[in-house]
Every structure is written in structure tokens, then in C-alpha cells.
Amino acid sequence: MxxxxxxxxxxxxxxxxxxxxxxxxxxxxxxxxxxxxxxxxxxxxxxxxxxxxxxxxxxxxxxxxxxxxxxxxxxxxxxxxxxxxxxxxxxxxxxxxxxxxxxxxxxxxxxxxxxxxxxxxxxxxxxxxxKGSIGRRMSPEYVATRTGSTVAETMARVRAGLDEAETIYTLPVLDETRHVMGVVSLRDLLRAEPDTVISQIMSDPVVATAYDTDEEAARRTADLGLLAMPIVDLENRLVGILTIDDAARILEFEETEDSSRQGGVEPLRRPYFATPIRRLVSSRIIWLLVLALGAALTVQVLSVFEDTLAQVTTLALFVPLLIGTGGNTGNQAATTVTRALALGDVGTRDVRRVFTRELAVGFSLGIILGFIGFLIVGLLFGFNIGLVIGLTIASVCSLAATIGGIMPIVARLIRVDPAVFSNPFITTFVDATGLILYFLIAKAVLGI
The missing domain is CATH 1.25.60.10 (MgtE N-terminal domain-like)
Known part of the structure; x- marks a missing residue:
């Protein structure tokens, strides 16, 4: 195409x-x-x-x-x-x-x-x-019925609302004060006898309040496989309906936003070719400035250990390797946990469990990668240097995975977008602390 x-x-x-x-x-x-x-x-x-x-x-x-x-x-x-x-x-x-x-x-x-x-x-x-609530994304154009109405009366309402209603496949069932008492599908209406009372065939409702976040309501709609979800006010009165196509649109919007920010750019919210050059520049420049400030901290750490580098210049060769490994490990953990938060698999109360799991994962990765690094670097540069690299990789992976795992949860707790908060912080923190670990391990092992 x-x-x-x-x-x-x-x-x-x-x-x-x-x-x-x-x-x-x-x-x-x-x-x-x-x-x-x-x-x-x-x-x-x-x-x-x-x-x-x-x-x-x-x-x-x-x-x-x-x-x-x-x-x-x-x-x-x-x-x-x-x-x-x-x-x-x-x-x-x-x-x-x-x-x-x-x-x-x-x-x-x-x-x-x-x-x-x-x-x-x-x-x-x-x-x-x-802004950001499902009330902004719901449709106020719907067809509803009453608990005491018959199937015939309800079908008449459906026919009358065909042109205006957002959907007719799921109908909220209301009492006399507009409280949502249930839902009834078009399939159930067509299957039932015309004089059947709606209360006899309705199902228990799954609803969201208009003040719930749009992503949360959309995720529930998609996860439960609902064609539509009634949206209610704080007193459980119907105010609108969220259809599955609108839920999919919300989730696509949110996932595009998260993936963009995890990649270090602001979401464009428009097609690439239709985006002016100035907007492409503005979507990237802030993140580059943030990461540049983080890199300045890394330079400061290098200057502190300048004497150590002068004594064993070989150590400087492995700085990019260690920084890259730590950053990638942390970002992998952050991406996994951010996704789990979005899906509802992880909550803010799970911070301790995530901490222990990511520590175990990071330590396991560090042992594997560190052993490989020890062998390769040891054969090329000597096993003292190899031991420094192996121990540092093991330490950095453990630290990076742990920090990367808990940062999205911390971001959620302080009401900041995890995708925005996690990666710049992880990059800055892991780079700086990883180098500190590296030089401390080198001084201990090499006696410098």
C-alpha cells in the first residue's frame, strides 16, 4: 500500500x-x-x-x-x-x-x-x-431502557435511536431515577419474547465513573471483551457510554504516547509526513537536553576518578560497555514494569515484590554477562582486569534492573507518567552510580 x-x-x-x-x-x-x-x-x-x-x-x-x-x-x-x-x-x-x-x-x-x-x-x-477522564471520551448519545419495560418497548426505542446512538448492541438498563441496574444485549432482545420484561433478561452491569482515567476504563472494556460500558456519575446515574472502538482508540493513543516517551521523544499526535520540521525538532530537543545534563554528571564522576584512569588506562576502554549495559538493563526492567502497570498486573503496593524480583533478575543477568566478560576480557587484557569487568557488570546489572523496576511504581505514586519519569532518571542514575561502582571495584581488585 x-x-x-x-x-x-x-x-x-x-x-x-x-x-x-x-x-x-x-x-x-x-x-x-x-x-x-x-x-x-x-x-x-x-x-x-x-x-x-x-x-x-x-x-x-x-x-x-x-x-x-x-x-x-x-x-x-x-x-x-x-x-x-x-x-x-x-x-x-x-x-x-x-x-x-x-x-x-x-x-x-x-x-x-x-x-x-x-x-x-x-x-x-x-x-x-x-482532562484525561473517561467522561471526556464517552458518548452521551445512547439508547437505554428501563427495568420494567418489555422487549417490544425496548426494540421500539432501539429503532427510534438508530441514527443518533453510538451503539445499539449493548443497552444500559435503568431504574426510575436513572441508576444503572444492568445491561441487556441486542442478541438477548432478539432472542426473547416481545412481552418479556427487561429485568428478567438483563445482566449485571460493569460500569466506570466519568471521573475514572480514560486508560483505566478503556483497559477494563478491552480486557472484559465488552462491546460497550456504561459510564455513570458519582451517584451511579447514567451519563454516557464507552464503546469498544473508542476504548481501542484510547489504548492506541496511550501506548503510542508511552512508547514515544520511552524512546526519548514527545508523541507527535499526527502522521510523520504531516508533521512540520519545527515540531519534530521540538519533540526531541527537551529530551536531548535532559540526557545531556545527565551525561554531564557522568563526566563529573570520571573527573573524580581521573587519577585511577591515569594509573590503569585500560579501564577507560570499558566505560562505554558498562554504561550501555547498565542503561539497557534498567530500561528493559522499566519497560516491563511500565507495561505491567498499564495492564493492571502490577500495582503501587507491589513495590517490594517488584524490587525482589528485579533484583533476582538483574543479579542473574549480571552473573551470566559478568562471567562472559571475565573470560573474554581476561584472555585479552589479563584476568585482573577481567575480574574487575565481571564484578562490575554483575553489580551494575543488579542495580540497574532494581532501579528500573521500581522507578515506574514511584512515578505512579507521585502521579507522574512512568514513561516520562523512568528512562531519563534511570539513564542518569545508572550511568553515574555504575561508574562509581566500576572505579571502586577497580581500586579494590587492582590495589590502586
Whole structure:
């Protein structure tokens, strides 16, 4: 598919440059929505707006919904006000919330003003919940039924809400005060007799409160295999619904963010080719500055042990090896535990268990790698040097794995993103302490 998109891009760009709008519209008409989306993602922002304007309204909304929120925000800034209003009105309230988070406050107010009163109220209700909560990601458009309703009455509600509801495959069941008492699936409704009362066929509900984190609610939805999860307020009254496709979108967003930060960059929130150079630079520069400051600490440690290096210059050869081994070991542990935290396999109360497990893992890795290092370095540089390297690797691996394992938990305890906090800290701490261990072991073994 990449080759096809490249060919399409090579065909499209000359048409844009020559302003052959009819030919562009004809080319777009031969593509499906996914192909148009992929093609637009490969164009600069100014060219995207030109091409996007040539799409029919319904198709433009379908393509727009496929973009990442950050990419949507960039595209909106290049469209005319009337076009933006039409597209914005065609989105679901939760999708509007995603988009509005990427836009300046002034533009947000204008876009909300262009909605009908009912649509504006639903969108405002979603935006009223804290950022990062599932209330921001739920849909307030749903079909619900009552405990005392019959299957026939419920099916009538389903038919009436076909066009507006986010989903009809899972229906919350409410009492007279809108408390969620259960859920009923469309399959159960179709299987039951028309006069069956809903309370007889409903299942126990699994719900999340609107103030739960979006990742936590999405993870529960995915782990339990739910098609939809009712979202309730603090008094268990229904306020919205989270569908499995929205849950998958949230998890993809969070995992992209975590993997980016673990790699030392800020998430782009838009396709690579659609990202301006200045944004690529800004997404990386802060992390490089942080890591450079950490490296300065490592240089300071080297200067303290300058006399030791002067006596045995061979020791300097192995500094990159030891730093790299410690950093990689720590980052492996941090990545594993961060993932376990996200999945709910590990909690903040498990810090002691994680500590002992990662200490055992790090020690085992250190013994294996240290023995190999002892043999190879010993044969090449002498077994005294080999012993220094072997003992240091064993110590550094034990330390790095332990620190790498508990740092994500510490980050969670102080309410910091583990992916943001763990790796820079691990790199700085392990580099500095690893070198201190290295030179202390060298002085003890070599008597210098």
C-alpha cells in the first residue's frame, strides 16, 4: 500500500502545483476513504487543505474522522470557517472533545457557537469533565431502557435511536431515577419474547465513573471483551457510554504516547509526513537536553576518578560497555514494569515484590554477562582486569534492573507518567552510580 500511496502522491503534487482542481477531484473520486486519508497524511499542511476542500461533505467528514486529533487540529486551521463548521457539526460529541483539546481557546469558542443548542450542550457536558477522564471520551448519545419495560418497548426505542446512538448492541438498563441496574444485549432482545420484561433478561452491569482515567476504563472494556460500558456519575446515574472502538482508540493513543516517551521523544499526535520540521525538532530537543545534563554528571564522576584512569588506562576502554549495559538493563526492567502497570498486573503496593524480583533478575543477568566478560576480557587484557569487568557488570546489572523496576511504581505514586519519569532518571542514575561502582571495584581488585 505504501508504494501505491507514493505513486498517488507523485501524481497529485504536480496537479496541486498547476491548480488542476477538476483533475484532483476526479483522482480523489477513484479512491476509498482510507486511501484518501493515507494520501492526505503524506502531504504538507497547506496542500492538505487544498485537497480536502475538494471532497464532498459526507466524504470529507468520513476522512476527517480517520485523522489523529492533532492532525485534525492542524487541518482545521487551514480550512475556511464555513467548512470547519460543517465538519465539526458532523462529528460525534466525544470526537469533538478530542479535536477541541488540540485547538486554541478562541477557535474552540467559535466552533461551539456554530452547533445547534442540543449538540452544543452535549459537547459542553463532555468537555465539563477533567482532562484525561473517561467522561471526556464517552458518548452521551445512547439508547437505554428501563427495568420494567418489555422487549417490544425496548426494540421500539432501539429503532427510534438508530441514527443518533453510538451503539445499539449493548443497552444500559435503568431504574426510575436513572441508576444503572444492568445491561441487556441486542442478541438477548432478539432472542426473547416481545412481552418479556427487561429485568428478567438483563445482566449485571460493569460500569466506570466519568471521573475514572480514560486508560483505566478503556483497559477494563478491552480486557472484559465488552462491546460497550456504561459510564455513570458519582451517584451511579447514567451519563454516557464507552464503546469498544473508542476504548481501542484510547489504548492506541496511550501506548503510542508511552512508547514515544520511552524512546526519548514527545508523541507527535499526527502522521510523520504531516508533521512540520519545527515540531519534530521540538519533540526531541527537551529530551536531548535532559540526557545531556545527565551525561554531564557522568563526566563529573570520571573527573573524580581521573587519577585511577591515569594509573590503569585500560579501564577507560570499558566505560562505554558498562554504561550501555547498565542503561539497557534498567530500561528493559522499566519497560516491563511500565507495561505491567498499564495492564493492571502490577500495582503501587507491589513495590517490594517488584524490587525482589528485579533484583533476582538483574543479579542473574549480571552473573551470566559478568562471567562472559571475565573470560573474554581476561584472555585479552589479563584476568585482573577481567575480574574487575565481571564484578562490575554483575553489580551494575543488579542495580540497574532494581532501579528500573521500581522507578515506574514511584512515578505512579507521585502521579507522574512512568514513561516520562523512568528512562531519563534511570539513564542518569545508572550511568553515574555504575561508574562509581566500576572505579571502586577497580581500586579494590587492582590495589590502586
Amino acid at each position: 505504501t508504494t501505491n500511496l507514493t505513486d498517488l502522491q507523485n501524481t497529485l503534487i504536480p496537479l496541486i502545483q498547476r491548480e488542476r482542481l477538476e483533475d484532483i477531484a476526479m483522482l480523489l473520486g477513484e479512491l476509498d476513504a482510507d486511501e484518501v486519508t493515507g494520501l492526505l497524511e503524506r502531504l504538507p499542511a497547506n496542500q492538505q487543505a487544498v485537497v480536502f476542500r475538494l471532497l464532498p461533505k459526507d466524504r470529507a467528514i468520513a476522512v476527517f474522522e480517520r485523522f489523529d486529533p492533532g492532525h485534525q487540529g492542524d487541518l482545521v486551521k487551514g480550512l475556511r470557517a464555513a467548512e470547519v463548521t460543517e465538519i465539526f457539526a458532523g462529528l460525534e460529541p466525544d470526537d469533538r472533545a478530542w479535536l477541541l483539546e488540540e485547538l486554541p481557546a478562541g477557535l474552540t469558542a467559535k466552533m461551539l457557537h456554530g452547533l445547534t443548542p442540543s449538540e452544543r450542550q452535549m459537547t459542553a457536558d463532555v468537555l465539563g469533565y477533567p
